[in-house]
Amino acid sequence: MSGPRSPALLRTTSERASRFLETLPDRPVAPRPESVAQLDRLAGPLPKEGRAPDQVIAELDEIGGAATVASAGPRYFGFVIGSGLPVALAANWLSGAWNQNAGAGAMSPVATRLGAVALDWVRELLDLPVGVRGSFVTGATLANFAGLAAARYAVLRHAGWDLGARGLTGAPEIAVVVGEEIHVSALRALGLLGFGRERLTRVPVDDQGRMRADALPELRGPTIVCTQAGNVNSGAFDPFPAIIERARAAGAWVHVDGAFGLWAQAAPARRHLSQGVEAADSWSVDGHKWLNVPYDSGMVFVRHADELRAALATGPAAYLSDGGEAQPWEFSPEMSQRARGIDTWAAVRSLGRSGVADLVERCCRHAQRFAERLEAAGFRILNDVVLNQVLVSFGTDEQTRRTIDALQREGTCWCGGTVWHGTTAMRISVSSWATTKADVDRSVDAMIRLARDAEVRPPTRRDGRA
């Protein structure tokens, strides 16, 4: 060891991390099963004695690094995952060394200031109204939770009920209206807030998974309408103008789950997709998906800051009160928080408005290229490819399943599966800054080759038995 702060340890670690990132584009996207099995070497009983830090880091790098999924690389198209812009990662390392608590200004002037700056920049990128208040959270799940908590608080307040003081017992009933294809994370957030799944009013959707505005029920009394910018399969957007107009007339609160799709607002050529979304009351969006900042990073935005603050209010605590400005922890379900704003500040400072627009647009173009090439090869594209999402069928459900399985094992790229309106599909999400046209072509070539194999080969099971 080299002194109490181990500068040598941190330097060699940064070299190890850089080497990992350099080799990432050339390694199989999914880790080899042998590498995953090696993780046993990092387990075992609680160590009795300590071990030298450089040895701990060497093991972690050599054994742990080999068992990572190359989702930080350019050919990971599973779920919706960003791959960490280098500038955001570098900022994350630096602020990791600072180890700041971003919950309050007294604990970190730099984290709270840059957090506020970053939130206002993102608000402007997403073209949300001036005065809308943002807050960093772990991801869109917690952003949905916070936005919907503000909604629950506000609709009850309008009904004359003080939720903070009286709680839910005996409160007026709240109607919660959601689309048939609401994301599971929004369901979870609603569940945590006491809205059981059977009690939700589910609005039918169209062929792209968009909530049908003409099928909205009559809205009356305290009501929350939970909409979606970016269907997790198709990338489609709910028709905001029609829904929000109906909701406004009834005094309902409109929340938007915009985890990845809300970024369409930042790309001029995609703006029409999310048209009217800025008229909602609350929005959730992820930084760790399309903005490509490191995990974990999501943001919630609320039109009226007071509703969010009141919904998340604690009782009085003398040691936390400085009688001055509102603090970040008051707008978040968390108290102590990682300095997420610093990563986002660095990403947006580096990209600027044009860079963010280009990142979003580039991913959408890559998605189109996937769709065009796969269609030209004779495979069926199941969705209108308007954003970064492509759903493809390679023939029968069985052939599609076999193609996905083969692709995941082969390692050129990684895509997951889904069932879209009754058909098994492979789901391609393009959301990495690092993906190039060449990566798309290399991935499509592998998909086509493996899909043709899956057509001619008799089905075999993974364990080799017929």
Ligand SMILES: *Cc1c(COP(=O)(O)O)cnc(C)c1O
């Ligand atoms: C990813 C996603 C979420 C959940 O976001 P986390 O960052 O994983 O918490 C919610 N809604 C949609 C539409 C998503 O794509």
